[in-house]
Amino acid sequence: MTSSLAWRREYDAAIRDPQAFWQKQANNLPWLRPPKHILKHDANGTPRWFAGGLTNTSWLAIDRHCDDGRGADTALVYDSPVTGVVESLNFDELKAQVSRAAGMLQGLSVGQGDRVVIYMPMILETIVSMLACARLGAIHSVVFGGFAAPELAARIDDATPKVLLAASCGIEFDNVIPYMPMIEEALALARFPPECCVIKQREACLATLVRPRDLDWDEAMAAAPCVGFTPVDATDPLYILYTSGTTGRPKGVLRDTGGHAVALNYSMSAVYDTHPGEVFWAASDVGWVVGHSYIAYAPLIRGCTSILYEGKPVRTPDAGAFWRVIEDHRVKTFFAAPTAFRAVRKEDPEASLLARYDIASLAHLFVAGERLDPSTFHWLSEHLPVSVIDHWWQTESGWPICANPAGLGLVDAKPGSVSLPVPGFDLRVVDDEGVECEPGTTGNIVLQPPLPPGNLYSVWGDHSRYLQAYWSSFEGLYLTGDGGFRDEDGYVYIMGRTDDVMNVAGHRLSSGEMEEVIAAHPAVAECAVVGRRDETRGQVPLAVIVLKDGINIDAETLAGEVIVSVRASIGAFAYLREVKIVPRLPKTRSGKVLRHLLRKIADGDDWQLPATIEDARVVDELLAAL
Ligand code: AMP
DSSP: OOHHHHHHHHHHHHOOOOOHHHHHHTTTSSOOOOOOOSSOOOEEEEEEEEOOOOOOOIIIIIIHHHIIIIIIIIIEEEEEEETTTEEEEEHHHHHHHHHHHHHHHHHOOOTTOOOEEEESSHHHHHHHHHHHHHHHTOOOEOOOSSHHHHHHHHHHHHHHEEEHHHHHHSEETTTTSHHHHHHHHHHHSSSSSSEEEEEBTTTOOOOOOTTTTTHHHHHHHOOOOOOOOOOTTTTSSEEEEEEEESSSSEEEEEEEEEHHHHHHHHHHTTTTTTTTOOEEEEEOOTHHHHHIIIIIIHHHHOOEEEEOSSSSSSSOOTTHHHHHHHHHOOSSSEEEEEEHHHHHHOOOTTOOGGGGGGTTTTTTEOSSSSSSHHHHHHHHHHSSSOEEEEOOOTTTTTTEEEEOOOOGTTOOEEEEEEOOEEEOEEEEEEESSSSSSOOOOOOOEEEEEEEEETTEEEEEEEEEHHHHHSSSTTTTTTEEEEEEETTTTTEEEEESSSEEEEEETTTEEEEHHHHHHHSTTTTTEEEEEEEEEETTTTEEEEEEEEEEEOOOOOOOHHHHHHHHHHHTTTTTGGOOOOOOOOSOOOBBBOOOOOOHHHHHHHHHHHOOOTTTBBBBTTTHHHHHHO
């Protein structure tokens, strides 16, 4: 075994006695009242961490650093090449803004347990909003700004927020995207629209506010009092984050307060090796889990400086943008998705722009969100002076499940592997019958409970869906939805989703959701969507459509219409470009679409004819069409 002693010791300790291990980690954070129980089952029978402990995430992320005399240290740096603004907030300034925003929400009768939907781009107000909700014990649900109105409406209806906090626009490269039309449409579509919206007016596009429903963020803030934090139980919810499941309905992943804080704080030291006062940059969006965990919460809880970057890897202004930010803000730990580096590499294959910048502050580069393809791995390894750490996790876990733990002294890396399970995650690979696989054999990646702190503990408003989606496939084991294998040394290799979830440029998309939109087209009898391999985005959706009998529509017109409706219903980031008409779909005799076979054929991979296929001749038809 090539793993470091420190990892082995820590990993074994967490598996042998999870309660003792996590109590020790909990002791690394202050508590308003220490937990009464380290692990206790709740009314649903779900093991919950740190019950009876009183805390508040806003206090942990801000106030306690101010109280420790660190108020003048930089908490957040907003670096926005799209607006030309660079602005910092120290912990004192962040406290002033967050406590005022909490006062504003309180004035709108938001209190503990109430939901607030946040539909904002990468601006300081987004982080302030999240922390203001946390300050009151209100539950936020951030909706990625790229989502179209129907997706926003679906999330509003599920979360039933009292207030919507939004911005007047997002900015992508030099495109200003007004949010108000989308908000208006979503509010009209929603069955449970909030009574109040607070809109941050951005210079690039002023929204027309509808009074009295809408308030101006700046005016409301100016009139609001600053308020303190509300102590909440460690098991109280902090946020809901919707993620794509296998069906059309997004799942509201529910995160608790105390376990989340303890897990993130532990990850900052054990996985990311980043300490108070150091600079951490996750080049993601606050609308995704990486943004929640590693732009907003973990760096601040740890007392680090976090970078909020409103720009892209390329064209803002060029493929040297990442290196520029690292130099300007002395970033120690950098985290981005492989797709971002593929974009950089495409524009600057020799990384010649790197020579213009001093990136000596950089100690660690982490990538996640999708498979790190070997060629991107080699390109990064060749050009950057630090090792490239591929690590694997998901919205549900909230923090890394497998990683090369930089804070535990790193283990020997193996290209293609996400290294070893992080202490606390008891990972197994099982076959479809639930029997543990031999090393080298691919199977379903599952976790043995108790899941460590920070992992989801329910689906908002639908606990049965949580049980069904995650706990019903293999008795007593948590289903990650990913397939892969472990080698003789226990190193984990992720081979991709075993369900109908695609990963487009690091964004998770449900086949079922896109199929629902496409099936609504009047010419479509049935359809299937799969993720097809793509050099830049990892995967891109491919829609395969069977026309209704007697319909006469040319392929180009149909493709154009379907693409427009997916864009309008889900969002441009869904990136549907390829639509093919086929005589029929590959199906099992029981009528289930064989997406797996379809994907292999589309990718030109080796495929095997499933014994259950309804009619093998469909394969020749697909080979001809794709
Ligand atoms: P999300 O919940 O949107 O963060 O997506 C999580 C999914 O992205 C995982 O279940 C994996 O399928 C994929 N994923 C994340 N990180 C990696 C990685 N390092 N290697 C391979 N796949 C990954």
